[in-house]
Amino acid sequence: MSRLIELRDVRKRFAMGDEQVEILHGLDLHVDEGEFVAVMGPSGSGKTTCLEILGALARPSAGSVRFDGRSLEGLDDDSLADLRASRMGFVFQTFNLMPRMSAVRNAALPLLYAGVRRSEREARARALLERLGLGARLHHLPAQLSGGERQRVAIARALVNEPRVVLADEPTGNLDEATGREILDLFEMLHREGRTLVVVTHADEVATRAGRVIRLRDGRVDATSGGAA
Numbered sequence: 001m002s003r004l005i006e007l008r009d010v011r012k013r014f015a016m017g018d019e020q021v022e023i024l025h026g027l028d029l030h031v032d033e034g035e036f037v038a039v040m041g042p043s044g045s046g047k048t049t050c051l052e053i054l055g056a057l058a059r060p061s062a063g064s065v066r067f068d069g070r071s072l073e074g075l076d077d078d079s080l081a082d083l084r085a086s087r088m089g090f091v092f093q094t095f096n097l098m099p100r101m102s103a104v105r106n107a108a109l110p111l112l113y114a115g116v117r118r119s120e121r122e123a124r125a126r127a128l129l130e131r132l133g134l135g136a137r138l139h140h141l142p143a144q145l146s147g148g149e150r151q152r153v154a155i156a157r158a159l160v161n162e163p164r165v166v167l168a169d170e171p172t173g174n175l176d177e178a179t180g181r182e183i184l185d186l187f188e189m190l191h192r193e194g195r196t197l198v199v200v201t202h203a204d205e206v207a208t209r210a211g212r213v214i215r216l217r218d219g220r221v222d223a224t225s226g227g228a229a
Helices: 047-054 077-087 103-113 118-131 147-159 177-192 204-209
Strands: 003-016 019-032 036-040 062-067 088-092 165-169 196-200 212-217 220-225
Touching: 003 047, 019 047, 019 196, 019 220, 036 047, 036 177, 036 204, 047 165, 047 196, 077 088, 088 147, 103 118, 103 147, 118 147, 147 165, 147 177, 177 196, 177 204
Parallel strands: 036 196, 036 212, 088 165, 165 196
Antiparallel strands: 003 019, 003 062, 212 220
């Protein structure tokens, strides 16, 4: 497998009053093409900050980040936004759907930002939603959908631009156990189809399904299990 994302000696600091607090302390980790990686650890271990840097949502305070062999250092905000829009898909615990937009319009949003014409973007979003079992809910608003249905819309939105990697932050955190299992079934299906997945989670069940687990503690890699080192 080829290396898709690589962090080398990554540190992240935040200002808290007059002090600089370091959240990540020299992370070295990578994600290979086609992997299903779970990032786990206790609260405050740096999981979400790590995901934000992997997804170019945040810049490291020090160290290097490479995506598909290309260094992200020196890229301006517009270039990073283009990278995220064209190569990455994101799924969040709180779904982040637009409340006044239908399921199909929510799923099509990344294509709107990419300048794809309306008929094509809605056709692609519709096809994904139907594949994810929401063919009868295309025109429902988020408030009319269950939590599991809203997360399926969010997954469709993450996939609609055919990204190189899908990054998910606690995607089952707001769901009941049975619905969370259904969402993990979807992630497993996507992985079998060759998608690269990075999932930040507290859920032990994710670890049993992922090909590799990276455990963080106090902003450092505490252990790695499964897959290639």
